[in-house]
Amino acid sequence: MNDQTKRRILFVDDEPMVLKGLQRSLRKMRTEWEMRFSSSSQEALDILAAEPFDVIVSDLRMPQMDGTQLLAEVKRKHPQVVRIILSGQVEQETTFKSVQLAHQSLSKPCDADILKHTLNKLFGLRNLLEDESIKRIVSQTETLPSLPAIYTEVINELQASDPSVQKIGDIISTDLAMTAKILQVVNSAFFGLVRKISNPKEAIMLLGTETIKALVLSVKIFSKFNQKKFTWFNFDELFNHSMSVSMFAQTISKEERLDQYLINNSLMAGMFHDLGKLILVTNFQEPYQQILDAARQNKRYLWELENDMFGTSHAEIGAYLMGLWGLDYPVVEAIAFHHCPEKSLSNSTGLLTAVHFGDAYDRLKCDENGADELKQLDRGYLDNLGVCHRIDDWQLVCKDLAERKV
Ligand SMILES: [Fe+2]
Ligand SMILES: [Fe+2]
Structure with a gap:
C-alpha cells in the first residue's frame, strides 16, 4: 500500500x-x-x-x-x-x-x-x-427534498439548555396542515391512546419528543409530494408502511434492550427506510413506473430491479440523503442496508436488525399468496448475530402491535 x-x-x-x-x-x-x-x-x-x-x-x-x-x-x-x-x-x-x-x-x-x-x-x-451511481442519480434529481425549516426549529428548541414542551408545541402549531396530519396519526389506533389528543403539546407529553420529532419530519416530507401528479404511486400506502416499520423497529429495539439512544432513533430509521423511493418516483417517473410493474408481474424484489436499472437502489439513495441531512450514523446504516444487512459487516444487533425485521414483517400483509413466511428476512445475517431464535418472539410482539392498529 x-x-x-x-x-x-x-x-x-x-x-x-x-x-x-x-x-x-x-x-x-x-x-x-x-x-x-x-x-x-x-x-x-x-x-x-x-x-x-x-x-x-x-x-x-x-x-x-x-x-x-x-x-x-x-x-x-x-x-x-x-x-x-x-x-x-x-x-x-x-x-x-x-x-x-x-x-x-x-x-x-x-x-x-x-x-x-x-x-x-x-x-x-x-x-x-x-458510489458514482448514487451521485449520478442525485445529480439528475430536480426535487431533492431539503431538511424542513420547521424540523430544524424543533431540533434547536430540543437542544436548548432548557427545552420547553410549550414552545415545541407552539412551533408545530404554526403549520396547520402538518398539525392536523400529526393529530390524525397520533389518534389512530396505532398508538393505542385511550383518550383523544387535541393539540401538539398534549401529543408531546404523551408520546415523547422523539416520536414527535420523527412525525414532524416524516409528515412534512411526505406533504411535499402531490398525489394528484403521481396517480400511479400511492404515497399514503408508503407513509403507512413507513409508520408501521418504525413502530415495529421501535418494539424490536425495546425487546432487545438496545441502548436508549438507539431506541430513540429507531422511529426515525423505520420512518425513512424507504425515503429513496420518493426520490425515484418523483424524478424518474417513466422508468420507475416500469420497474414497479415489473416487480409486481415478475415477483422480483423492487430493489433488485432498481439496481439493474440505476446501478443503485432506494436504500442507498435514502441513506445518502439522510447522511446529507446530518442524521446519526446508525440511522443512515439501517437505511442503507435494510434489504441486504449482511453487506453492512455489522456484528451486533442494532437499528439495522430492527428495521430489517420490521420491513420484512410488514411485507407479510402484502403477500398475495397469504404465505405466513418472512420471505425478505436475511436468515444468514440473523444467524451470524445469534438471534434466529428470537424471530418467533419478534413476530408475536409485532403481531400484537399490528392488531392494535386494526
Ligand atoms: Fe425498502
Ligand atoms: Fe420498506
Whole structure:
C-alpha cells in the first residue's frame, strides 16, 4: 500500500502512557495506516487544519477541551472525517452524550483488530454512499427534498439548555396542515391512546419528543409530494408502511434492550427506510413506473430491479440523503442496508436488525399468496448475530402491535 492509499488516522489522548500504548499495539498497522498521535484537543484541531485525515480517534476525558467538545468541532469544521470515541468503563454516561457526535464508540484498551474492523465497516458505508451511481442519480434529481425549516426549529428548541414542551408545541402549531396530519396519526389506533389528543403539546407529553420529532419530519416530507401528479404511486400506502416499520423497529429495539439512544432513533430509521423511493418516483417517473410493474408481474424484489436499472437502489439513495441531512450514523446504516444487512459487516444487533425485521414483517400483509413466511428476512445475517431464535418472539410482539392498529 503506497502513502497515497493509506488511511490517515489521528489519535488524541491527554495521557502520554495511553498514547505510547496505542503506538505500540498499532505498530503492525503501519503498512496500512498513516498514524499521528496528539496529546491535546487544541493540538489535534491544529493538525486537522493543516493536513487531511480520514479518521479521528479521541479520548473523552481531557483537560480544557474534552472529547465531546473536540468531536463537535471536528464535525463542524471537517464533516468528512470519521469520528471515533475511545472511552474507559467509568465514562459510560458521557459516552451516551458523545455517541451522537461519534460514528462509533470503542472501549479502552483499544485492540488493533477491533479498530481495524470498525474502520473497515465505517469506510464501507462511506464508500457505498460515495458510489458514482448514487451521485449520478442525485445529480439528475430536480426535487431533492431539503431538511424542513420547521424540523430544524424543533431540533434547536430540543437542544436548548432548557427545552420547553410549550414552545415545541407552539412551533408545530404554526403549520396547520402538518398539525392536523400529526393529530390524525397520533389518534389512530396505532398508538393505542385511550383518550383523544387535541393539540401538539398534549401529543408531546404523551408520546415523547422523539416520536414527535420523527412525525414532524416524516409528515412534512411526505406533504411535499402531490398525489394528484403521481396517480400511479400511492404515497399514503408508503407513509403507512413507513409508520408501521418504525413502530415495529421501535418494539424490536425495546425487546432487545438496545441502548436508549438507539431506541430513540429507531422511529426515525423505520420512518425513512424507504425515503429513496420518493426520490425515484418523483424524478424518474417513466422508468420507475416500469420497474414497479415489473416487480409486481415478475415477483422480483423492487430493489433488485432498481439496481439493474440505476446501478443503485432506494436504500442507498435514502441513506445518502439522510447522511446529507446530518442524521446519526446508525440511522443512515439501517437505511442503507435494510434489504441486504449482511453487506453492512455489522456484528451486533442494532437499528439495522430492527428495521430489517420490521420491513420484512410488514411485507407479510402484502403477500398475495397469504404465505405466513418472512420471505425478505436475511436468515444468514440473523444467524451470524445469534438471534434466529428470537424471530418467533419478534413476530408475536409485532403481531400484537399490528392488531392494535386494526
Ligand atoms: Fe425498502
Ligand atoms: Fe420498506
